[in-house]
Amino acid sequence: MRSPLFVIAPPRSYTSVIGGMLGQHPETYGLPEVNLSHGDTLGDMWDSIPVGINFATSGLLRLLAQLHEGEQTEEAVIRARQWILRRGHWTGAKVFAHIQEAVGLDRMLVEKSPRNIMALENLQRLHTMFPQASFLHLTRHPITQGRSMIDLMDSYGEDVEQMDPERNWLRAQTNILAFAHELDPGQYMRIKGETLLKDPKFYLAQICEWLDIDRSPEAIEAMLHPETSVYAGIGPDSAPFGNDPNFLLEPTLDFDRLARIKEPPLDAEIPWKPEAELMAPVRRMARQFGYA
Amino acid sequence: MTDKKKTPARSKAKATKADPKAKRDAADKADPTDKATDKTPHTGQTADKTPPKARKPIPKPPAEPAAPPEPPARTRGLPLEAGAFRATPRAGLGAPGDRLFSGLAWFNGALYLASSAKAPEGVARIHRRLASGDWAMVYESPPQPLGDGTRMSRDYAITALAVLQAPGDAAPCLYAGTASILGGQILRSEDGETFSRVSPHGLDDDTRLSVTQLTQFDGRVFAVPRGTITDEVHEPRWSPEPVIHVAQPAEDGAEPGWVPACLPGFGDLTNLEIATLTVAHGYLYATTINPSHGFQLWRTKAEGAPPYVWEQVLTRGAWRYALNMEVTAAAAFGDALWLGTGLPGRGHDATHDVGPGAAELIRVGADGSWDIVAGEMRFTPDGLKVPQTAMSAGFHNDFNTAISALCVHDGVLYAGTANWEPRHVTELPVEEGEAPPALTGGAELWHSTDGAHWSRITEGPAADPAGVRIRHLAAAPDGAGLAFTLDLSGQAVARKANLWVTGMGMLDVPPDDEAEVILGGVAPEAPPAPLSLDPDPPESPQTD
Numbered sequence: 001m002r003s004p005l006f007v008i009a010p011p012r013s014y015t016s017v018i019g020g021m022l023g024q025h026p027e028t029y030g031l032p033e034v035n036l037s038h039g040d041t042l043g044d045m046w047d048s049i050p051v052g053i054n055f056a057t058s059g060l061l062r063l064l065a066q067l068h069e070g071e072q073t074e075e076a077v078i079r080a081r082q083w084i085l086r087r088g089h090w091t092g093a094k095v096f097a098h099i100q101e102a103v104g105l106d107r108m109l110v111e112k113s114p115r116n117i118m119a120l121e122n123l124q125r126l127h128t129m130f131p132q133a134s135f136l137h138l139t140r141h142p143i144t145q146g147r148s149m150i151d152l153m154d155s156y157g158e159d160v161e162q163m164d165p166e167r168n169w170l171r172a173q174t175n176i177l178a179f180a181h182e183l184d185p186g187q188y189m190r191i192k193g194e195t196l197l198k199d200p201k202f203y204l205a206q207i208c209e210w211l212d213i214d215r216s217p218e219a220i221e222a223m224l225h226p227e228t229s230v231y232a233g234i235g236p237d238s239a240p241f242g243n244d245p246n247f248l249l250e251p252t253l254d255f256d257r258l259a260r261i262k263e264p265p266l267d268a269e270i271p272w273k274p275e276a277e278l279m280a281p282v283r284r285m286a287r288q289f290g291y292a
Numbered sequence: 293m294t295d296k297k298k299t300p301a302r303s304k305a306k307a308t309k310a311d312p313k314a315k316r317d318a319a320d321k322a323d324p325t326d327k328a329t330d331k332t333p334h335t336g337q338t339a340d341k342t343p344p345k346a347r348k349p350i351p352k353p354p355a356e357p358a359a360p361p362e363p364p365a366r367t368r369g370l371p372l373e374a375g376a377f378r379a380t381p382r383a384g385l386g387a388p389g390d391r392l393f394s395g396l397a398w399f400n401g402a403l404y405l406a407s408s409a410k411a412p413e414g415v416a417r418i419h420r421r422l423a424s425g426d427w428a429m430v431y432e433s434p435p436q437p438l439g440d441g442t443r444m445s446r447d448y449a450i451t452a453l454a455v456l457q458a459p460g461d462a463a464p465c466l467y468a469g470t471a472s473i474l475g476g477q478i479l480r481s482e483d484g485e486t487f488s489r490v491s492p493h494g495l496d497d498d499t500r501l502s503v504t505q506l507t508q509f510d511g512r513v514f515a516v517p518r519g520t521i522t523d524e525v526h527e528p529r530w531s532p533e534p535v536i537h538v539a540q541p542a543e544d545g546a547e548p549g550w551v552p553a554c555l556p557g558f559g560d561l562t563n564l565e566i567a568t569l570t571v572a573h574g575y576l577y578a579t580t581i582n583p584s585h586g587f588q589l590w591r592t593k594a595e596g597a598p599p600y601v602w603e604q605v606l607t608r609g610a611w612r613y614a615l616n617m618e619v620t621a622a623a624a625f626g627d628a629l630w631l632g633t634g635l636p637g638r639g640h641d642a643t644h645d646v647g648p649g650a651a652e653l654i655r656v657g658a659d660g661s662w663d664i665v666a667g668e669m670r671f672t673p674d675g676l677k678v679p680q681t682a683m684s685a686g687f688h689n690d691f692n693t694a695i696s697a698l699c700v701h702d703g704v705l706y707a708g709t710a711n712w713e714p715r716h717v718t719e720l721p722v723e724e725g726e727a728p729p730a731l732t733g734g735a736e737l738w739h740s741t742d743g744a745h746w747s748r749i750t751e752g753p754a755a756d757p758a759g760v761r762i763r764h765l766a767a768a769p770d771g772a773g774l775a776f777t778l779d780l781s782g783q784a785v786a787r788k789a790n791l792w793v794t795g796m797g798m799l800d801v802p803p804d805d806e807a808e809v810i811l812g813g814v815a816p817e818a819p820p821a822p823l824s825l826d827p828d829p830p831e832s833p834q835t836d
Contacts (some may be wrong), residue, residue, distance in 0.1 A: 187683040191671045206676040210669075284645045290613040292562075292584050 001100060002027075003130050005211060008123065008179075009138035010124050010172035012148040014193035016247035017258075018138055019112035020226025021204060027213045029103045032059030032231040032242030033113040036092040037122040043088025056115070059242030062235045067102040074236040081238075093129040108213065114157065117172045122178040134211060135183065137176050138189040139289045141263050142282050144190035149273050152246075158163045166270065177285075186210075190289050197258040200224060205264050226252035266291055308727075309698065371701040371739040372774060374752040377812040382734055385419060385427050392416035393777040393807045395453030396764035399466040399484050403766070403775050404430075406450030406808060412473045412526065416447040420484055421809075431487045436474065443627055447472045450503040451518070452609045455769075458513045460539060467513075471501030472520055476502035485570030495537050495550035499529060505536075509576040510594055511537040514553060516566040533557070534565045538598050553598045554578070557815070568631075573658040577605070578653025579631065580618035583644035586613045587633065589656065598631060605660045608724040609633070611672040615643065615649040622700035625705040626743055629656040630665075634694020638712045651695045653707065655743060665743065677811040681746055691733055699765035701774040702813070705743060708776055718783035731787050735759035735778060753810045758784035764808070774812040782806060 005028070007019045025032010035056050039045035049056045064083055065076035073193055087095075098270045100109060116122050126133060139150075146165030180188040189210055195202040204223050208215035232251035234240050241248065266283050270276050278286070308566030370502040385407065395406030395418075403421040407412070418431035433447035452469030461482075468479040468487065475494030479487040494500035494517055501519030508514070515537050520527040533556035539548040557563035563580035567587065570577045575591035582588060586595065586609020609616025612633075620634035631654040640647035662674065669676075680755045688691030697708035713733020722728045733755040740746045749755055756775075761779040768774070786808060 014477070180602045185682070186669050189669065189671065195671075202673075203671055209676050210671075280645055286651075287584065287614040287646070290608065290611075 002108040003132040003134065003278055004096070004100075004111055005136060006116060006126055007110065007136050007138060008117050008176050009111035009112075009140070009193070010117065010145060010169050012140050012145050012152065012244075013140040015112045015114075015138055015164055015254065016244035017226065018193060018196060019110060019228060020232060020243075020251065021135075021200065021224045021248065021253075022207065022221050022224055023196035023229060024206065025108075025110055025213060025219055026222055027106070028110045030106040030110045030226070030231070031099070031112075031217040032062055033097075034039070034060045034063060034095075034111060035113045035115045036095055038115045038118065039115065040125075041088060041090060042084060042090045042092065042095055045092070046079040046084060046088065052181070054239060055241050058235055058239040059113070059231075062231060062242045063099065065239070066100065066230055072230070072235050072239070074238060077236050077239045092125065096129060101224060108211070112234060117175055120175045120178055122183070122233050124173065127179070127183070128233045129179065133187070135180070135188045136207065137180065137188065137292075138193045138196075139173070139190060139286075140193045141291050142166060142278055142286050143264050143266075143268060144262075160272070163272075165272070166250065166279060166282055170279070170285065172232045173285055191291070193263045194263055195290070199259060200258075224255075256282075263291060294533075319594055320691050332451075332789075354515075368548055369741055370659055371704045371741065371747070372701075372749075372812045374749045374754060376811050377749070377754040378816065379682075379753045380421070380426060380809045382427070382808070387517035387752040391806055393763060393779075393809065394777055395450045395664070395765040396466065396777055396809070397453040397455055397466065398768040398773070398775070399455050399464075399794050401768075401772075403768075403773070403809075403811075404453060404466060404484065405777070406453050408449035408451075408471070409445075410449075412444065412448045414448045414468055415445040416450045417466060418450060418453070418487070423817065430485050431468075431479070431481075433470070433472075434824070435604045437753065445475065446470075447473065448476070449502065449639075451476065451504045452506040452515070456506060456513055458508070458539065459511060463578075467506050471504050471519065473526075474498060475500055475521060476504075476517060478506070478515065482521050489548065491539075492547060496552075500531060501526070505518040506565065507571065507576070509569075509571050512594065513548075514569055514576065515539075516569065518565060527569065530564055530565070532564055534580065535570065537567055538594070542653065552600050553594070553600055554590070554592075554602055555599055558588065558602060558604070560588070563588060563796035567619050568622040570622040570624060570629060572629040572656075573627075577622065577656075578631055579603075579622065581618045583614055583617040583641060583646050585609070586611075586616045586815055588633070589620050603835060605656060606654075606662060608825070610652070610654050610662060610664070611670055612652065612668060614644075614646045616652060617644070617646050617670075620651070620694045620696050620710075621698040621707070623700055625698075625700050625707065627658065628743065630654070630658060630698055630705065630708060630743070631639065631656065631709075632666075632695025634710060636695060638715070639690075639693035647693075648690075649693070650684075650690045651692050651697055651709065652685050653687075656679075662676045666746070680744060683746070687736065687738060687746070687748070689736070693737060694761075696735075697762050697765040697776065699774070699776075701767035702767075706739050706774065707740075707746075708765050709738075710761040711735045712760060713780040714758055715786035718781065720785055731757040731784055733757060734784075735762045737762060753778075754812065756780070758788050760784075771813075772775055774813040775814075776812075777806050778810055780806045780808065783819070 007015050009015050019081050020149045039048060059081045061077045062072045062081035063071045069076040148159045149165045150163060206218050231242055234248050266286055267277055302352060309455045364776050378548040381653055392408045393405060394408040405419045407417045416433045417429055419427040420430045422428050433445040434445040437443050449467050449471035449472035451471050454467050455464050457464040466484055470477050475498030477489055477493050478491035481487045481629050483831050484663040499520055499522050500517035501521040504518045505517050519529060520531050535556050536553040537551040538548040540551055542548040562584040567579045567581050572742045576594055576755040577591045580588045584662050584774040589606035590604055592600045594600045616633045619631045621632040633652045635641050635647045635649055641650050653665040655665050656662045664677045664679045666681050666687050667685045669678050677694050691711045691713040692709040694710040695707050699706050711733055715734055717729055720729055720741045737749045737754040738746050758780050759778040760781045763777045763779055765776045
């Protein structure tokens, strides 16, 4: 069995786009956001998600519906939910093993749930489940990431005045770096999302080399089409998401637009905090990620 | 057609967990050439004593005649073993300000050591190691009258020590760059005893505090003026315009003029200083200090009139960005240029808020291609870079925050590190009644015969757990000796000497700026002749 690849990053860090690409490689299987790292059992994890927050439950429901019945209809999702509720005592590892068996043992699972990075112990739980797993850390400029976060929450009517995306960025990156320090050399790699998206063919080939999977032009070409995933679209009413809603609405990549991604200077004014600059720890970390 | 790579890059880099101590231990064990590392017990310093002054002999019990010392076994291309190293006595280095060792060079078969003060009130000196093993001072900066009637030493630090043969020199000479409140300057000595000024203060600008990186390329001498000194500013590290200078031919015995050999900062304002100059592949290479983006590597053939045309070889700290803000050591070895990176102190540059991070070793080929020898695996515009030795940054030890010295001796490349583990260990809290933790870590000396396989010397003075930085490595040109200066942690020195009282902490802790000189591959001096056993020694002709 191949060990999985976990794409780890704060929210709004191109994980949907890049995770979608990596999941379309012929030797991989891109999972929707299954959120199986924030508790010891499936029951713990499922119960911890507030009722009605289908951002966090849609991915696993759609995946199980697809794997069990080959379709993501409302009925299949209902049966997937029943399947989950009957297996509250299963560990995350057992659920992953079930998924792996259904997908095929020769496929590398690619997973990118946002909850993975919300606590160091979540990442450690993944490592315990998969000691040989690979972890790809995606970074995004703290200003554009924060702006994207605020825009998304604003579109859902959230009170963005109370948000502090800068601290959230720092907390998530700190968790990831602390976790990376526990890994074997070569088990963790980091790349700027902006860099990868400006020249995806070049950098996807390097990622394939790192993962020891096919990096032929055909394999790379397949990765440039995340829209071909069965999860790249809005799901049934009771499980509509499982990924970034914007990506699900427009999963076909516009490479010309991606090549024009801008990186503001680190000392630029923060759009959501007039006349303020990024905190020193954020600037330091961002500089070490390659932002300037 | 597929281009499937069969050797996983990840498994090439796989080693052990990132715990500094575990990583260090694993690195020592994992190295394929570890067997070559000397395992003989550390015998301590050699019986290297100053001969007694002439006096009436005192009869003593019969003693075995002193056997001539055996020179350490040495075969070209084989690294020195742990037992080949010994600390030198400090006799002759007794001046209170002589603790900061700031330069080391072999000249005319002797070892020269520069000592410096950290502040302009001090005095710069150069010492030569005598055949007896003692040190003799050969240069002391002269006092300089100041406008207010006071006097101050002209030079307070030696910031470069190199053997060069400049145009007009009949033979190689010993050159020294200095730091001075009047602006750094260059000293020259033909015989290693008499030093004279051969440059104006600051080269072409007397607000330049020091002269560093004296290097010869294509018959010309290059230097890097560094730092700033004005009535208001004493800044040892940074200058407004980082630039390399080249000496211009002198006419009628005049001092050579100095002109810029490159644009300030190579035209990039984020380059704050020039860190190293090295000759390799028929080029002069220069590295910059850049805390914003990471170091840059440039090279030139120095053709035509200065400033010369320079070609950028590496940028963005070899794509490790700010964590590789500075190259702290460079050397040509085999067919490559070798770069060691580093961050100051405990791996954090407080001025620019960079770090923490451990050092990398990088290899650059003549065609500009490059590889990580020990460091962080990463994606780059030049392809996936996997550490060739499978060692992570710091030679697999997070405490190694800089590769602070690189040197080729007898066909072997040596790398010395800065390591803050001794400071860390001695600062750990100790409970009342508990023994302090054992002293671990220390600056490391690594060696390689081919650049691909590296071993660490794990015993003896080259693995002193009180050492925090191998500041300089210097090889005798004929392969007859390798020397290095070792900065020591005062707390660790005291711990090593058991100056510890349970529950009370350290007693009599030496200062933290102690340093020593370690010699490798050099035969110990002959011990003093045994005293006469004649019960009636002849009267001394000298009566007093």
